Amino acid sequence: MLGDTVLRWGACAGLSELQDCRLQGHDIAAAIGLLLVAYLAVPVGMRLVRTLQTLRARSFTPIFSRMLSAWVKTNSYGAETFFKADGADDDTAAQRQRALDRLAEYFQKRYPKSGVWSHEIRGGLSDLRFTDAGRVPFPFARLMQEKFNLCSVVTASEGPKLLDIDGHWSLDITGSYGVNVAGYDRYKEWMEKGWERVKDLGPVLGPLHPIVADNIAQLKAISKLDEVSFHMSGTEAVMAAIRLARFNTRRKLIVCFAGAYHGWWDGVQPGLGSERDIRDCLTLKDLHPASLDAIRRLKHEIAGVVVNPIQSFHPNSPPPSDAILLTSDIRKTEDAHAPYAQWLQQLREVCTACDIPLIFDEVYSGFRLAPGGAQEYFGVQADLVIYGKTVGGGMPIGVCCGKTDLMRRFDP
Structure with a gap:
C-alpha cells in the first residue's frame, strides 16, 4: 500500500511513469502522518545534534542530579543511627550524644527568647524551613532541628557585631551573605543621609527623584x-538581562557554567531544585x-553567556555551604586570579x-573584588552586568547595566 502511495505521489510530481495521479484518502492520511513525524523529529534531531556538538564541554551534573533525585529515597537518621553514621562504636556514639546534648542545653539556656520566637514563627515562614534544610546533610536535619x-x-x-533579642553581641562573620561590604555603621550613616534627601517625597512610585x-x-x-x-x-x-539578550539577539539559548548560582529563577537552574525540564x-x-x-x-543559537x-x-563546584563543607573535600577557596582571568579573556574573545x-x-562580586567589580579585577569588559543587594547594602534592589544595543525594549 505504501509503495502504491509513493508511486501516485511520484506521478503527481511528474517523477513516475504511472499515469494515475488521483490521490486516495489513505494517501492524504499518509502524507499528514509523515508531516507529523517530521514535525516531531526535527526538534528531537536538533537536540541530538546539539548534544553531540557539546558532549565534551557539557556538565552533566544538573542532568544526573535531577535523575538521581527521583530515585534516591529520603532518609532521616534516628538517634542511634545519627551518632553511628560513620560506623562509630557504642562508646564513641555515646560520647557524641552527650556532647551534642550539652551543646543543645547551652544554646537553650543562652538563647531562650530566640528559641521561643523561632518556634512561634517557623510554622508561618517557609523561608526559614527552607534554609534550615541545607544547614546539615539531609539525613541529619530532623534531629538537629529538634535540638x-x-x-x-x-x-x-x-561595627561588625550584632545584638540578639537575648542581649548577646555576636561577631557577624557572614557579612550579611556578602552584602555588608562597608560595615554596619557606614550603611546606617548612608541610609540616614539618603533618607534626609528623599523623605519629603516619600514612597512615590512612577515619578523619579x-x-x-x-x-x-x-x-x-x-x-x-x-x-x-533598575529592578527589585x-x-x-538576572531575568531582565537574559530577556534583553534574547530580545535583541533573536536567539533563545543561554549558556551558564557548572556550579554557578544565578538566583531563584528556575530559568537558570537546570539542575536539582528546578521543577521543570529546561x-x-x-x-x-x-x-x-x-x-x-x-x-x-x-553561536547562531546562543543569546548570551552568563x-x-x-x-x-x-x-565547577557550588559555593561552599554548611552542608558541603561538612561532607566534601571543599575546605578552602583558591586564589585562581591568573588562570581565571585568562579564561575570562578567552571567553570574551x-x-x-x-x-x-x-x-x-x-x-555577589560587585564592588567586593574591586571598586569596578569583577570587570576591573579580572580586566575583562562584559556587555551586560548585573548587580544586586550590594548596591543598597541589603536594601531590595537589582541593577542591570548594558550596552545601548542590548538595552532596547521596543524602543521607538
Missing part, C-alpha cells in the same frame, strides 16, 4: 556601560577549552568573534 530550633533574631548592630540621575551616573562609571535598568532584586535583574539553558564546564568550542559551534565571577574561587553577549552576574 537546635533556633534562628538569628537581632535588634541592633555596631533627582537623585536617580546621580545613581545612574555612578553605575555607568562603575560598569563602564551605556545604560542602566538580583534575581529579577532546554534553553545549557550548562558547560568552567575553565575548559571544549566549552569555547561548543560556544563557537552553537558568568558568575565568584566561581573563580571554586570552579570568543563571544566577540561570535557576536554573543557576555553577561557578568556580579550580584
